[in-house]
Amino acid sequence: MRPTLSLLKSGRSAWKGPYFVPFANLREALANHTPIYTQARACTILPNFVGVRFMVHNGRDYLPVLVTQDMVGHKLGEFSFTKKRFTYKASKNK
Amino acid sequence: MVHILGINLPDNQLARFAFTHIYGVGHHTAHRLCARLQIHDKCKVKDLSPFQVTSLASFLSSPGTAPPLPKYPLATLNHVPPPTTVSTQELQATFLEAQKGKTIKNTDPLKNLKIESELRREVRENIAHQRMIGSYVGRRHAMHLPVRGQNTQNNAKTAKKLNRLDRHS
Numbered sequence: 001m002r003p004t005l006s007l008l009k010s011g012r013s014a015w016k017g018p019y020f021v022p023f024a025n026l027r028e029a030l031a032n033h034t035p036i037y038t039q040a041r042a043c044t045i046l047p048n049f050v051g052v053r054f055m056v057h058n059g060r061d062y063l064p065v066l067v068t069q070d071m072v073g074h075k076l077g078e079f080s081f082t083k084k085r086f087t088y089k090a091s092k093n094k
Numbered sequence: 095m096v097h098i099l100g101i102n103l104p105d106n107q108l109a110r111f112a113f114t115h116i117y118g119v120g121h122h123t124a125h126r127l128c129a130r131l132q133i134h135d136k137c138k139v140k141d142l143s144p145f146q147v148t149s150l151a152s153f154l155s156s157p158g159t160a161p162p163l164p165k166y167p168l169a170t171l172n173h174v175p176p177p178t179t180v181s182t183q184e185l186q187a188t189f190l191e192a193q194k195g196k197t198i199k200n201t202d203p204l205k206n207l208k209i210e211s212e213l214r215r216e217v218r219e220n221i222a223h224q225r226m227i228g229s230y231v232g233r234r235h236a237m238h239l240p241v242r243g244q245n246t247q248n249n250a251k252t253a254k255k256l257n258r259l260d261r262h263s
Contacts, residue, residue, distance in 0.1 A: 070227045078229040 018044040041077025056080035098151045105140040112139045118209035157207040
């Protein structure tokens with residue numbers, strides 16, 4: 001997944017439009033507040049996704065992403081972190 | 095030393111390189127500025143006329159509201175010049191008549207130019223937006239780490255120096 005550069009000036013051709021995945025259960029997810037489990041990290045957030053809760057795969061498990069108005073134009077993967085911060089763990093036997 | 099909007103332009107540099115001292119003006123924009131003010135390629139800062147300096151300052155203070163550049167159409171290949179008996183006033187009148195219906199579209203490439211504090215503010219706003227929506231980019235800025243997947247085992251010095259939420263350079 002590439003992060004979004006800018007909505008119109010992203011490297012993608014204009015005639016293709018933004019890349020997105022048509023989620024079949026979008027309407028019922030919005031009505032019932034059920035999360036949508038997805039692995040489509042490269043899917044652009046469209047204006048009709050606002051308010052939907054997604055569970056976006058980060059390669060290991062699904063992290064919750066609540067889509068707000070400001071996220072429109074970004075991609076789902078930008079909100080599901082794939083890296084863990086390094087923490088030092090003392091080894092048991094020296 | 096020439097001062098434009100509080101920026102010193104060194105005297106002995108070529109004008110098109112000296113303009114790049116302004117934050118937000120690179121070589122390309124400097125070239126466009128030179129073209130706009132009719133500064134030739136070898137002109138140094140000390141050779142700039144006072145009129146050029148003042149017009150540069152007035153343009154840079156508000157590029158958006160600058161009057162659009164006059165656009166004079168070139169003659170077509172099959173153009174036949176009018177006979178010399180026609181007076182200049184008549185020619186001008188017909189030219190203005192032809193131009194009247196056309197609306198001048200402001201196609202100025204420097205119309206949306208942002209420099210100095212305005213540009214810095216825009217950069218800060220973009221970072222703040224990323225942080226506000228909680229994206230990876232915003233988080234990396236907050237952690238003072240590279241944003242675009244660079245290595246962090248060594249180095250990453252520039253990112254550690256510059257990447258912050260209230261970035262000031």
